[in-house]
Amino acid sequence: MGAFLKILSVFLASAIFFGKVGMPSAMVFFNYHFLKVFLVTVSGGIFGNIFFTNLSSIILKKWHVYRIKRGYIHKRKIFTNANRRIIRVKKRFGLTGIALLTPILFSIPLGALIAEKFYKDKREIIIYLSAAVVFWNIVIYFLIRFFHDSIAGWVV
DSSP, rough: OOOHHHHHHHHHHHHHIIIIHHHHHHHHHTTHHHHHHHHHHHHHHHHHHHHHHHHHHHHHHHHHHHHHHTTTOOOOOOOHHHHHHHHHHHHHHHHHHEEEEHHTOOOHHHHHHHHHHHHHHHHHHHHHHHHHHHHHHHHHHHHHTTTTHHHHHTOO
16 A cells, blocks of 8 residues: 555646655655656656646636626726736747746646646647657756765765
């Protein structure tokens, strides 16, 4: 039962906080075994991407309906500085930039919400976010593995 709880905890940590909690805890729990770390963290990250992308879609739809009922949406589009900033970020970084920053800088739920807000194609969002999870999984694993002796002095 202890092994199942380790796998479940790493899976759930990877589904929410991939780069900050999920990947480092997998490395410690599984003693740097690449295949086990890769399978559990990537499957957790992909599950988180699918779940939170669909949840974000539902939340954004409910939020839109709420804003319509309260009269916050105007017939004429109001173009503010915030709208200009959002469009500039979207054009500059795109879905690829959001996907690459999500596992490391943001959490998976926040990255899925941002991607769903800007882009409506769920399939494309899930593919990009999942590819970023696989990419960062390999990068983080080999960085931690390479610098393990240097880091070992910091962590007791």
